[in-house]
Amino acid sequence: MAEGFSVYLAGYPQELVDRVQGLHGQSRLLPWLQEQYPEAHQVRTDRALYDYVQDMRARYLRNGAPVDKVLYDSRLRVLQQALGTHTRVARVQGSKLKTRREIRIGTQFRQMPEAFLRMIVVHELAHLKEMNHDKAFYQLCQHMEPDYPQLEFHARIYLGHLDQGGEPLWSTGAG
């Protein structure tokens, strides 16, 4: 059971990973998460997501490349294709010019707190300017969202929970 967290939290200090696993073992991890983020966001459709992303882009990256297409993608593997394994490796850039203006968000993020959605949108917007998970990239993320590191850490914990077959915490029922 601990494996899921290790994968999602690869690159974080071991003591932090141990603490997460300890809390999980005591069934305290999820209540703790839910207490910090009590509500799910309302950005449920691709259309609403498109507006949400354009709004953030207009606020923070006015001079950046436009985004043409935004959608929730159920096939996206968030860890491998979006967040990365936190080891500062370059992203796979197969057809980078083609895909650059399209932002895909894993469907897991449809039923999450607004803070986690904001984190992943900030992450993808930052990639419009910085391809790699390097220092400049994370600085840009923090420019858009000062709490970015903490939000990414908490979202990773939740994704690790889901990946281990855990029940969704912010399930809303209605599609």
Ligand SMILES: [Zn+2]
């Ligand atoms: Zn990334």
